[in-house]
Amino acid sequence: xxxxxQLNVWIDVVFSMLYIVIVVALSGHFLGNVLTGRAKxxxxxxxxxxxEGGPIPPLxxxxxxxxxxxxxxxxxxxxxxRFPFFNGGRTFMQWVHYIAMIIVIINLVVRLWYAFGxxxxxxxxxxxxKRDITTAxxxxxxxxxxxxxxxxxxxxxxxxxxxxxxFVPLLIIQAITGLMLWRLQFPVVDMxxxxxxxxIIGATGVWWVRTTHYLINxxxxxxxxxxxxxxxxxxxxxxxxxxxxxxxxxxxAPHSDHGHDDDGHEGVPAEPVVAVPAGDQV
Amino acid sequence: xxxxxxxxxxxxALAAALMLPGVSFAAPATSTVVSTASLSATATEAxxxxxxxxxxxxxxxxPMPQKQSYDLDWTLPTAGKSGCNVCHGDENLxxxxxxxxxxxxxxxxxxxxxxxxxxxCTSCHVDFAYKTPHDxxxxxxxxxxxxxxxxxxxxxxxxxxxxxxGAHSPAGxxxxxxxxxxxxxxxAPGKPRPLCGDCHGGHAIPSKExxxxxxxxxxxxxxxxxxxxxxxxxxxxxxxxxxxxxNSATDAPACWQCHETHKVLPAKDRRSSVNENNLSETxxxxxxxxxxxxxxxxxxxxxxxxxxxxNPLKQWVDGIIASIKSVFNR
Numbered sequence: 001x002x003x004x005x006q007l008n009v010w011i012d013v014v015f016s017m018l019y020i021v022i023v024v025a026l027s028g029h030f031l032g033n034v035l036t037g038r039a040k041x042x043x044x045x046x047x048x049x050x051x052e053g054g055p056i057p058p059l060x061x062x063x064x065x066x067x068x069x070x071x072x073x074x075x076x077x078x079x080x081x082r083f084p085f086f087n088g089g090r091t092f093m094q095w096v097h098y099i100a101m102i103i104v105i106i107n108l109v110v111r112l113w114y115a116f117g118x119x120x121x122x123x124x125x126x127x128x129x130k131r132d133i134t135t136a137x138x139x140x141x142x143x144x145x146x147x148x149x150x151x152x153x154x155x156x157x158x159x160x161x162x163x164x165x166x167f168v169p170l171l172i173i174q175a176i177t178g179l180m181l182w183r184l185q186f187p188v189v190d191m192x193x194x195x196x197x198x199x200i201i202g203a204t205g206v207w208w209v210r211t212t213h214y215l216i217n218x219x220x221x222x223x224x225x226x227x228x229x230x231x232x233x234x235x236x237x238x239x240x241x242x243x244x245x246x247x248x249x250x251x252x253a254p255h256s257d258h259g260h261d262d263d264g265h266e267g268v269p270a271e272p273v274v275a276v277p278a279g280d281q282v
Numbered sequence: 283x284x285x286x287x288x289x290x291x292x293x294x295a296l297a298a299a300l301m302l303p304g305v306s307f308a309a310p311a312t313s314t315v316v317s318t319a320s321l322s323a324t325a326t327e328a329x330x331x332x333x334x335x336x337x338x339x340x341x342x343x344x345p346m347p348q349k350q351s352y353d354l355d356w357t358l359p360t361a362g363k364s365g366c367n368v369c370h371g372d373e374n375l376x377x378x379x380x381x382x383x384x385x386x387x388x389x390x391x392x393x394x395x396x397x398x399x400x401x402x403c404t405s406c407h408v409d410f411a412y413k414t415p416h417d418x419x420x421x422x423x424x425x426x427x428x429x430x431x432x433x434x435x436x437x438x439x440x441x442x443x444x445x446x447x448g449a450h451s452p453a454g455x456x457x458x459x460x461x462x463x464x465x466x467x468x469x470a471p472g473k474p475r476p477l478c479g480d481c482h483g484g485h486a487i488p489s490k491e492x493x494x495x496x497x498x499x500x501x502x503x504x505x506x507x508x509x510x511x512x513x514x515x516x517x518x519x520x521x522x523x524x525x526x527x528x529n530s531a532t533d534a535p536a537c538w539q540c541h542e543t544h545k546v547l548p549a550k551d552r553r554s555s556v557n558e559n560n561l562s563e564t565x566x567x568x569x570x571x572x573x574x575x576x577x578x579x580x581x582x583x584x585x586x587x588x589x590x591x592x593n594p595l596k597q598w599v600d601g602i603i604a605s606i607k608s609v610f611n612r
Contacts (some may be wrong), residue, residue, distance in 0.1 A: 003578040003579075004575075004576070004578045004579040005578055005579055005580075005581050005582050005589060006589075008521075008579070008582060009582075009589050009590055009593050010593065010595075012590065013590065013593045013595050013596045014595065017595070017596075017599060081522075082521050082522070083521060083525065084525050084526050084528075084529035084531065085529075086529065087529045087530050088529065088530045090526060090529070090530070090531040090532070090533070090534075091532070195570055198569070198570040198571045199570060199571060201571070202570075202571030202572075202573055202576070203565065203566070203569035203570060203571045203572040203573065203576040204571075204572075204573060204575045204576045205571070206569070206571075207576065207579070
């Protein structure tokens with residue numbers, strides 16, 4: 001069995017290198033966008049996909065905005081706790097981590113209620129259908145520039161749905177492991193949750209919890225990086241809208257790389273649609 | 283040893299000390315510490331002013347004891363600190379030793395803030411209590427300093443017992459340099475084994491009750507221990523311990539939190555707190571429930587870089603990077 005020492009070293013080496021590989025790969029992908037003319041069509045010609053359904057309601061937008069801010073704070077403060085990369089500020093960073101953790105947990109609870117318990121119940125938008133699975137290869141081929149267009153699949157494609165669905169259990173595990181590692185000394189009882197946990201599962205058990213937390217942290221960093229890249233390069237108006245910047249959007253030109261070809265007629269340019277600002281989409 | 287007290291004010295203060303009741307200096311003692319030939323005109327004037335004391339009307343000089351010995355007299359003002367500080371409270375008090383200017387100044391404010399504010403000077407500088415200080419003790423190299431640095435044992439017996447059983451102990455032989463030098467295979471090769479004062483300092487020893495001072499001591503480990511244990515302090519930068527400590531984390535352990543404070547022993551010594559037999563107990567101080575499986579982490583504490591460098595994936599990537607660099611460097 002691999003020791004704690006070696007596992008620590010492997011995690012650091014693998015993920016730090018993996019992240020470099022991903023950043024290089026995304027840079028390469030953007031170069032592909034430039035070389036194939038996709039970047040010019042989108043950012044110069046302002047050709048973006050149109051969305052089904054109404055405009056994004058305020059609550060999920062607000063939750064998303066908070067979630068992004070808290071996750072960035074968690075990522076930076078969490079990495080600082082493991083790799084203190086500047087002098088001082090440890091206590092401050094720990095508190096940033098604690099507060100952001102609470103925000104993310106509350107966000108998660110509210111978002112799950114919104115998806116399953118609210119009047120809007122938007123969980124169906126994330127459900128992976130049979131059609132999603134059959135069209136998945138075409139989506140992948142589109143992203144790697146083999147096919148010039150991708151199938152039209154409603155609000156999210158299969159890769160987006162898969163990622164967002166994966167986020168939920170990861171967030172739950174991250175919240176549980178994070179709480180188990182919480183070193184805040186509570187008054188009156190003068191104990192931290194970590195001390196209680198250590199009393200139950202021992203220091204080695206706590207170390208495995210920490211390792212799990214650290215691994216998932218890397219997964220979030222990787223997935224979020226890809227998510228941000230794709231949201232900017234594939235659907236910039238939606239990106240702007242999520243951050244309340246839809247006033248920067250302008251009428252979209254008909255998009256030619258979105259063929260609505262879920263019947264297998266990939267590469268056929270879409271019919272021109274009436275240009276509508278993202279905020280006014282129906 | 284050539285010794286010159288340069289400070290004019292110091293000389294004045296010394297002269298004033300002569301006026302204190304119960305104190306009388308023998309002429310030879312003062313002549314050895316004062317070289318008036320080297321004094322400037324300003325300094326001479328200052329001495330004149332200091333010695334020409336204006337007395338109130340009706341003042342009577344206190345009776346001086348007859349035939350009182352120098353040694354006995356010296357203890358009186360010293361016990362109350364004011365005696366020593368008459369001269370040593372002057373920040374310009376220096377002497378020339380081996381061509382270097384050495385300060386003999388003792389900051390009264392620092393003493394007052396220290397844990398030993400109520401301890402007389404001669405409790406630590408015991409060899410100054412019953413002997414002439416300036417013509418015999420001080421001339422004997424650094425022996426008086428070693429005496430002071432080990433004087434802690436007179437009060438802190440438990441700590442001294444632990445220290446005596448540790449690797450730092452020179453067996454209480456101040457000045458015996460032949461037996462106080464670290465062995466070549468030690469973690470501080472060629473370094474003298476520290477006396478109490480080398481780690482704890484001298485006049486500014488903080489009180490345990492002083493939270494700020496405790497924090498400052500906690501933050502000083504790399505200076506305190508790293509001065510001799512250079513490699514160990516340089517290697518101390520694993521994630522939550524060394525790296526955090528080096529970046530001022532107050533909850534990261536200082537050297538002595540793992541290696542003990544007084545009974546410091548090499549890791550190979552079975553009695554050492556960082557010997558593998560005792561590691562789980564040592565780690566458990568902070569990591570409740572630390573067991574034998576947990577101590578497998580220990581090599582990372584001081585060997586993080588070596589372990590990362592030995593990782594096969596990193597070696598492979600480093601090899602590729604080196605190859606690419608060599609192509610461009612041709």
